[in-house]
Amino acid sequence: MRIGEKPEIARLPLFREMAEKQRDLVLAGSYLQVFPPQLTLFEAGQDADFLHVLVDGLVELFVQGAGRDTTMRIVEPISSYILAAAVTDMPYLMSARTLASSRILLVPAAQLREAIREDSALMHAAMHELALGYRDLVRALADMKVRQSAERLGNCLLEYSNRRGNRDQFELIGEKRLLASLLGMTPENLSRAFGTLKNHGVALDGSQVTIENRERLRLFARPDPVPGDSR
Amino acid sequence: MRIGEKPEIARLPLFREMAEKQRDLVLAGSYLQVFPPQLTLFEAGQDADFLHVLVDGLVELFVQGAGRDTTMRIVEPISSYILAAAVTDMPYLMSARTLASSRILLVPAAQLREAIREDSALMHAAMHELALGYRDLVRALADMKVRQSAERLGNCLLEYSNRRGNRDQFELIGEKRLLASLLGMTPENLSRAFGTLKNHGVALDGSQVTIENRERLRLFARPDPVPGDSR
DNA sequence: GCCACTCCTTGATAAACATCAAGTCGAGCG
């Protein structure tokens, strides 16, 4: 891999605390590759040969079940994904595809597992990352079970805003149908959900979202009382 | 804690591989307590002071969001729960209540975290446990998003059967409304879902489920192609 | 044995959501 990428990758929560020697060893065995948009990186059921680190671009994790696809996560740089499959040496549960031209670091899973055994700080970071991911999923599943679509969208927008320092205006990432799939609804219903949120303090112009009245939105969306991890 | 419990607890995946001395230390600092049925053990938002290990009885993990409750997991003995909150030192995301009179081992979370730092095998086990839990949740979330209620029930029954050595007949644990909440539907719709499954190889008598035609059920429920972890 | 209670089931109705079918808008291209 190019030396220029190393500082950013070394700063990732997953790799930050580990011994530098171990990190260099792991990264030396990894490949930094560029993939075109709309390329399937791997499919559910395949052996998890690599941990992925998205350095640049955009990646979608999805599962194809019961006829249709549903997106499970939108990965933005810089972050790793499919850690759970990599550390357990089990097949991928999700498939992945690039949404934009992407630079991805491929860390051989076997080598990662060995480094985890050797380096206690790395193992601790992996454990922590998995625990945070677990909590995200608990939240997402509960959301899916108890809230209806417009509420889910409202919470999602509040969370997006939160991630960007509570800005009141921001751009949606990717196409709207992607967001619809992430939220477990059809693109048609996403449109309608934005329609209902108009009456609750949210304005939409293209992919530009403006939270005009945060209190009103919170009242409608009833966000989780336990705050998120906001990584 | 009573010495009689130790062998079973020591055999748990989470504690199995760690150094015996460390394990004794951790267990010595833990409390084994008996709780009556229908008692709230903790609520979402509280600090995660303890890792719980259900030794005997039945526990429900649930979240109360947007007016109604939804059960996230039914814990059967012997297994630990809320590991993610305990290792990250973050507030509980879920609440817990006993469904039956239960014996529960309360492991102080601070002590657990210290043991994890000291004992690499324990840390590895915790990481593994979290990764498996993560994968379970990925599956559950995808299930919730792409399948409709009768299909979800079908898959759930196939999984229950799977956990009991692919027996064709088994008892449902707990009340049906609990299962309904776990599957994200109302008790009324669970009844109707069992009704539809009658035409797809499933018979129900009280809480006794019989899979009369597994192939037919699989055809209807379209189970996940990637098999579960079947712990 | 009878009553009260809870759980479960069944049916009728309403709400939420998906699907189908146009139609609008804007980007890219000849």
Next chain:
DNA sequence: CGCTCGACTTGATGTTTATCAAGGAGTGGC
């Protein structure tokens, strides 16, 4: 500039699910 194309929106309709209401079946208490 006009064309095509795809993404998005909007409306009409159908399916799925929740809600409301009532009735049955089993259990425990008296």
